Amino acid sequence: MVVMTAIDSQTDTAAPAEPEAPATVPARVLPDALPLMPEDPPRVGDFWLRGRLGANAAGYLYAATDETGRDAVVAMMTEGSADDAAARDRFVTVVDGLPVAAVLAHNDGDDDDLALWVALGPIRPNDGSSAVADERLIAERRGEEVLSAVLMDRVPQLGRVRGPDFRHYWENRRRPGLFRLWPLPWPAALRPASWFALVLSLLTMLVIMALAIFIAWLLFKNSPEVDPGPVIPDPSGTVTVTVTPTTPPPGSGSPSPSPGGSPSPTPTGTTTGPIPTTGPSGSISPGDPGDRF
Template sequence: MWGMVTPLQYGDPPHVGPFALQARLQTAPAGLVYLGQAPDGRVVSVAVLSSGAALDAAARDRFVTAIKDAQGRTGVRAWGASLVDRVRGRVSPDTPPVLAMQDGPAPWVAVPYVPNGPGAERFLDPVTVSGTLIGQRHGPDFAHYWLGDRTPALPAPPAPPPPPVATRRSVVLASTLLATLVLALLLVTWMLLFRAEDEPEPPRPLPNTQFVPTPPPEPASPEPQQPTPGPSGSGDGSQSPWPDDLFDGRGPI
């Protein structure tokens, strides 16, 4: 494997399948190669197509075909390829064994990581050009339209799990509990509304007595009487202490 190991960049996935990605190993014309770690701790090399190559059905088919061809061979043939396969550009003679793969709209492949050895980039070689029996297709006007795309084709996120299916017993219990709560709510509402109307309204309290102080009564002054003439005939004589009507006007005897 050639190329300088670089950190993961923006847009790189943290995981591909069960493998945790740690760094970039190579950026190829057809995709990207990552350094990853398997769940059991093994170091692996993971190759994914670029977004443009994954949208090309022919390029995607060449990538998946190379992976399946390497999976189908065992023993000595797992490390080599026939003359026709090499000429057609399917696999490389030093293709490593496949640990895991996934096809579909965003395929990927994982192989054991060998420092300075062949890795998952071998499966990206047949993607750029299919080749013929007389050589590879080349020319000034021949180029894949998706060349230059450096964004990885990421698999779609897994679908959310289906909602749990409730058993018949749980449904019956839930329905009973709901009916009980509704009945209790109706009973409380009836007690608050109708029972309040039946109760007599309590009498209103009398207003508080207010004491207003009044002034004490004043004695009435007697009216002045007209002076009466005395026996001497003077007008300023004092009135006889004996009233005239006591002795029929004759005075005391």
């Protein structure tokens, strides 16, 4: 009884509690996308990819933005699933079942050499409100449903589990599927900082080239002229010499007659043979093949 009385007295003397202020719900923070890998396409269709949002054996989810600044979530098949005709049919079937307003763009299913992709949205510009985060999450969930339908990992189990686990033959080929870039991503994807770095690198390259040309000019402007090269003899090792006939001077006698009684003719024509060389004493020595040069 004493305890109850004390509690009652404290209750009577306590001041009335102030009404609590309504708690403000903070806006949901959008999760940051992972950076793109070198094998990721920079652009699919009209959408520039900014980062990865998720991935599985069937494909990838990317955060993307088009030329007008509209945000979207792009689901794209891997190279393994893109080469499977049944997986492509499942991708197209799920995309066709989505609401028309949720599918912003997609490529043609008849492009057998390209991976299928779809851009999901709409996502309003990020103004810090929770509505933007909700639209982004809805687009991500739809992209996950598309890839899960390709992978068939959400198909309910029928009957008892027996034997080994089911696995697609293409699950190890997890690189992004083939894509086509046209128009080329450069230079539309460059930011102002990238433009500055590009122009600075080009100017630096031009300065280095001009400096190299100037140094080469300084080194070779006073160089002597190159002497003509040596005369290369004929492959047969012989030289043709033309002998011109001359008339003997008067009083030098007549030419000796030939055995037949007629004077011998003056030699006319050409003679083939090595060129004789002159030795140190002025006498003519037999030609040496090594002296022809």
